[in-house]
Amino acid sequence: MMELLQNLKRGYKAGNIVQRLLYWNVAVAIIFIIFKAFYQPVYLFLVDNISLNSNFEIFIYKPWTLITYSFLHADFIHLLFNLLMLYFVGMLFETFFSKFQLLAVYVFGGIFAGMTYLIASNFLDINSQVVGASGAIMALLFAVTTYRPNMNVRLALIGNVKVWYIAAFFVFLDIVQIPMSNAGGHITHLGGALFGFIYIQCLNKGFDMGKFFVWLNDLFSPNKKKYTNFKNVYTNNKNGQTSSQPKKNQKDEVQIQIDVILDKISKSGYESLSKEEKEFLFKQR
Incomplete structure (x- = not known):
């Protein structure tokens, strides 16, 4: 058991930002599986205080849920799909951008997607809770799509596909499924997609939100190594x-x-x- 933990620790330290985000999502899932199996009251309390509620009167007392909801998943299939998408899209994103920029799009994209969900829910009379990293992942996908829309991506059994085809397909699915089921989740995806587009537009005008995480790194890094001179793109x-x-x-x-x-x-x-x-x-x- 100790050897397994040591291997996981080494893998986390050696991994890039995408792999570390995968670790975080899996770690949170394992914690919730344990609580759900053995401590139901604690599990229900945590779910209630981590998921994002569409009721603004409830949200106002739990503002942290605008960040925490994206690290919690509804079930194993939900988690697995998001992990695969995060790995795939994250690798594409890191082809062109730095780890700080990826972290900025992931975190701020998740927040923006959550805000989109809150606003739309009050207009569409949606009463639900939303969880999952899908909004943040859509932000990464659309950032890459906005920056390199005609980049080819090789898909199994299909071959080369332009990345904007993939992005457009996901948007189409979300729009079509809003009236059917999980309207809040699909609206969150669309909010994340919009943020990815906005991020690249801001980057093109010289405003890089990733510098916030550069500043945090410089502030808390033990060796005070500076990363402020990284290339944007x-x-x-x-x-x-x-x-x-x-x-x-x-x-x-x-x-x-x-x-x-x-x-x-x-x-x-x-x-x-x-x-x-x-x-x-x-x-x-």
Whole structure:
């Protein structure tokens, strides 16, 4: 048992931000499974104080639920689907952005999605509670889609699909299912999608919400290592886009190699990269 815990601890420390978020979601799920099996009153108390209630009069006394609801899941299938989506979308997001930017979109996207749910629920007379990381994950998906809509993603049994097709499919499903069931959950997804779009628009105008988490890291990091000079986005000047380099016409060999890899991703999808190319791109984050 101790060896298992040590392996999990090492895996958490060595993992990237996506893997750490997966750990957090699984850890919360395990805690709730234990309480549900052995301490029902505690389980019900925690669910009531962690899930986001559509009743504003209840929410006003539990404002923290705007954050906590996204770490709780309704059942195993709900958790499993969100873990798979978080891993898939998170890897795509980290191809272009830093871990601080991913954390910003995930956390703030979840909050924005929750606020969308609260506002819409009062207009549509929805009386329910919502849980799950779907809104935050949709924010990540739509941030990638807004930034690189024509990027190819390789799906099993289907082949290469443009990422905006995937995003549009999920939006279509959510809109169609609002009148049918779980209206609050689908509205939350749409709120997360809207935030992902807004985030990229803000980023393009020079406002990066990820800097908040850079500041937190600098504040609490034991070794006080600074990350404030991270690149916002890796871009390709061939497409007429701005570069994060101080001088547009002075590309070093690293940036040239990054551009070649990004071109390959756009044409054939992330999975087309070799192991060496993936490792190289990972080291540039």
